Amino acid sequence: MIEIQIRHQIFTSSGNKFLEVDERISEGSFVHVSGDSGIGKTTFFKVLSGLVVPDFGFIKLNDKILLDTANKIFLPPQKRNISLMFQNYALFPNMTVKQNIAFAQTEKDENIVDELLEKFALKTFENTSPSKLSGGQQQRVALARTLAQNAEIVLLDEPFSAVDIAMRKVMLNELLEFNKNNNSTFFVISHSEEEFESFSTYNLNII
Numbered sequence: 001m002i003e004i005q006i007r008h009q010i011f012t013s014s015g016n017k018f019l020e021v022d023e024r025i026s027e028g029s030f031v032h033v034s035g036d037s038g039i040g041k042t043t044f045f046k047v048l049s050g051l052v053v054p055d056f057g058f059i060k061l062n063d064k065i066l067l068d069t070a071n072k073i074f075l076p077p078q079k080r081n082i083s084l085m086f087q088n089y090a091l092f093p094n095m096t097v098k099q100n101i102a103f104a105q106t107e108k109d110e111n112i113v114d115e116l117l118e119k120f121a122l123k124t125f126e127n128t129s130p131s132k133l134s135g136g137q138q139q140r141v142a143l144a145r146t147l148a149q150n151a152e153i154v155l156l157d158e159p160f161s162a163v164d165i166a167m168r169k170v171m172l173n174e175l176l177e178f179n180k181n182n183n184s185t186f187f188v189i190s191h192s193e194e195e196f197e198s199f200s201t202y203n204l205n206i207i
Ligand SMILES: Nc1ncnc2c1ncn2[C@@H]1O[C@H](COP(=O)(O)OP(=O)(O)OP(=O)(O)O)[C@@H](O)[C@H]1O
Pocket: 009, 010, 011, 012, 013, 035, 036, 037, 038, 039, 040, 041, 042, 043, 044, 052
C-alpha cells in the first residue's frame, strides 16, 4: 500500500494555491494522473521523488516511511527507489544512448539494456549521442532509461507527447507489461484521457 498525504503551497501565474493530495493506492497499480495545466502535477511528482519538500507531507510505501514532515523524516531521492521521467527528458549529452539507459541501473544488467533498446527501436542509435536524435527518439531513450532502473515506483510525466501513434502503442504495451511483471506502481501524467481510461487501475485527478 502506498499512502500519500501532501499539502503544499504553489505559486502560479494566477495566484497562490494549495496542491493537496490524500490517497491510498495499492502496490502494482497503474495510476493515471490528470488535472488542469499548471495545477501542480509535475510538482506532485517532485514531492513523491524527493526533489521538493512540501509544507506538509506523509508518504509511506508499505512499511517504509519516505516522508513525514511532522516528525522531520525525509528520505533523499536516491534512497526512495522511485524513478522519474521528466517532461524534458534530461538525457546526458556526453553519453551515448546505451550509456544513458545503463546509467540509471543500480544493479548493472546489460541484457535489460539490450532488451529495452530492441523494444523501443533504439538499437541502431545505441552508440549515438542523444542530441543527434529527434524529439520522439529522445523520449523513447528517456522512457527506456526510466524503466531500466527497475524501481518500485515509476513516475512518467507525459511520456508519449512526442512519439507517433504507432510507437505510442508499442511503448504503452511495454509499460503495461512492465507494470504487471515487476509489480511496480506506475503514475502517469497524461492529458489523453481516452488513451488511459481502459487500462489504468486508479484515477488520481488533482484539483
Ligand atoms: N517547488 C515549488 N514550490 C511552489 N510552487 C512551485 C514549485 N515548483 C513549481 N511551482 C509552481 O507550481 C505551478 C504548477 O506547476 P506544475 O509544473 O507542477 O503544473 P502541471 O500541472 O504539471 O502543469 P502542466 O500540465 O502544464 O505541465 C507552477 O505555476 C509553478 O510555477
